[in-house]
Amino acid sequence: MNAIPPPFVQIDGVAMRYGGVEGTLALRGCSLDVAEGEFVAVVGPSGCGKSTLMRLVTGLWPPTEGTVIVDGQEVAGPLSIAGMAFQNPTLLPWRNIMDNVMLPLEVVQPHRRQLRSQRGHYEHKARELLKLVGLAGFEAKFPWQLSGGMQQRASLCRALVHDPRLLMLDEPFGALDVFTREDLWDVLQDVWIARKPTVILVTHDLKEAVYLSDRVLIMSNRPGRIIAERTVPYGRRRSLDITYTAEFQAIVHELRERISDARKAEAA
Numbered sequence: 001m002n003a004i005p006p007p008f009v010q011i012d013g014v015a016m017r018y019g020g021v022e023g024t025l026a027l028r029g030c031s032l033d034v035a036e037g038e039f040v041a042v043v044g045p046s047g048c049g050k051s052t053l054m055r056l057v058t059g060l061w062p063p064t065e066g067t068v069i070v071d072g073q074e075v076a077g078p079l080s081i082a083g084m085a086f087q088n089p090t091l092l093p094w095r096n097i098m099d100n101v102m103l104p105l106e107v108v109q110p111h112r113r114q115l116r117s118q119r120g121h122y123e124h125k126a127r128e129l130l131k132l133v134g135l136a137g138f139e140a141k142f143p144w145q146l147s148g149g150m151q152q153r154a155s156l157c158r159a160l161v162h163d164p165r166l167l168m169l170d171e172p173f174g175a176l177d178v179f180t181r182e183d184l185w186d187v188l189q190d191v192w193i194a195r196k197p198t199v200i201l202v203t204h205d206l207k208e209a210v211y212l213s214d215r216v217l218i219m220s221n222r223p224g225r226i227i228a229e230r231t232v233p234y235g236r237r238r239s240l241d242i243t244y245t246a247e248f249q250a251i252v253h254e255l256r257e258r259i260s261d262a263r264k265a266e267a268a
């Protein structure tokens, strides 16, 4: 009999308060599990603690209460197996695109150790990623020479270059126009199909959540916790055509209602 593998990410009864006992309680009683290779989206009212949750999973902050376990180990500091991308691409302006993408390799072991002797191999990998996101030929350009969408593509490559087993995406497409955003959904979808990292995506865009994920987790108002989830019934590879179907729109509508209920519950 095959034993069921433990969840790759296990968050149990987490609370997070910023700034001491009188500070802001961002999360309370927050629990969730994510399986290895699963793609989940986290949605919820503004300010409910989604980014805080991301910081706890990646070890950038310790929780005030509860436990965060990733790959069987309690998170006690910044996680080297995680790749991250945020709403603002945060590329270093003095580095060209290639050197920005290579940055995690200079920091994360075992790549850091191997970088000098295997630079050719790593550069090839960075170029392949840039090609995958449509940035071949832009390696020597600087961030300010690229559009916002192109910078976001580069930052996705930087999040992926060290083959992270966990990809944490906090509103990565939030600042982009709708066409660029939809292009990047498919870029991300292809990356996920090719490499199968475990992905946690925070987004305000419910269509994005449903199009990209296997499961959408819905958070309550602050202090945030997971109050509901919705499994997405589509296989891969998905095409943007599904976003126009009545079934897809009904799922988005259902999520919108649940978030609206969460907001009203807080106001009551």
Ligand SMILES: Nc1ncnc2c1ncn2[C@@H]1O[C@H](COP(=O)(O)OP(=O)(O)OP(=O)(O)O)[C@@H](O)[C@H]1O
Pocket: 018, 019, 024, 025, 026, 045, 046, 047, 048, 049, 050, 051, 052, 053, 222
């Ligand atoms: N570094 C911090 N110090 C103090 N309070 C903070 C800090 N970061 C976040 N908060 C507070 O914690 C709460 C949750 O913030 P968080 O950014 O996690 O929410 P969010 O759901 O990601 O918000 P949004 O949907 O607007 O992006 C907010 O009230 C915020 O003001």
